[in-house]
Amino acid sequence: MAGRVKGPTGRYAGRSAGERQAERRRRFLEAALELFGNSPGYRATTVAALSEAAGLSTRQFYEEFRNLEDVLAALHLQVNDEAEEAAAAALAGTADRQVAERAAATFRAYAAHVTGDPRRIRIAFTEILGVSPRLDHQRLARRARWVDFLCAEANRAVRDGEAAPRDYRLAATAFVGSVNGLLHDWSAGWVEATLDQIIDELVRMLLGSLRPADLGPAAEAAGPVRPGPPAVG
Template identity: 40%
Template sequence: MDVREPAGGAPERRARRRERLLTTATELFTTRGYAGTSIERLCSTTRVSIRAFYEEFESREALLIALHDSVAQAGLTAALGVLADPAVESAGTHDRIAALARAYVAAVTADPAATRIAFVEVIGVGRAVEEHRLLWRSLWTDFLTGEAERAVARGEAVARDYTLAMVALIGAINELVAHWARHHTSLSREALADELIHHALATLGARRRTGE
């Protein structure tokens, strides 16, 4: 196997090698599945040595976590970007939830292959990946509970403890995005975002306005 690296300094070469591994993993995990892609297959396709692989990732699960993180971070960054908009900061719950949902969907579905990995291929892989997913779920639970408390304070949502409700909402969102990843050629992003908005407002006990 040819494992020669392109010209350039060591940090640049390693960065390019890591990116090649991530790109190849995205292709293989979505065509062969995570379970069907060995480290040996990944390395031979990427044309790097197994030793080089372990210089970048401690395991195949670590590589999967890195791919999941990329999508998860994009979704969070998009949501935080929405909240930085003064118009959204002062908006009512309906408009705020809609803006958050549409930004989130746009970010996590930008690359359907990456979406499939982050919402489909990560399921049932192993303890390390599942614990990592639970960390992200805890973060989103806190985020969405804060949004619920804001809606309650504005008199736009039913007053109650939303912690478990948000855990359930996150599970529904993950499953909806996973469904989109499997059927994205026939299901629009707009329809996905609309459904997320519907679920979020229903969880808050807030009806959507007529025409929404």
């Protein structure tokens, strides 16, 4: 398919063409979240099956997307955007706290969102892998965005005297890789731990990189931050 089929224009049933298009796109993405993120998975889904699940036609599919890879790409970005919004909101809500509390609250907000629905875990950490060079690039670009997010917070901690001045990019990259690997393996059943234990371990890793040991027990002084376990399933 060289490109998308041109959709209709004008108003219908009181809604503009743009509103109808947004609604169709939303329905396709909701159906894809269920089929890609649950069963049968991205590789076993067809355009016809996705269109049927969305309650739309294949012609309407090609008005919105060129192929199923476009749908997976959009869904992967959506999951990451929503997780980033959750993390940013938690960071803003702890702006006056010490780095230990800010980092813990921010990561827990991210983890609670992405693991709150097993389908999002599968989209973020499993279905996206090895599909195409294009999606590999998108996945790595989003990881780089998370690295930038962590580096910005680390640099703030340096300015506030809560972290030693150094280049935190390598540490942030290692942490993001650990998050992806551990959550992927946990969701696949390869790690025997509760989600709370997974999150606690990752938070300790994050704080260990943002707050080097020679700066004193800042995290311990802040006290533990232990929310209830995020809902899974």
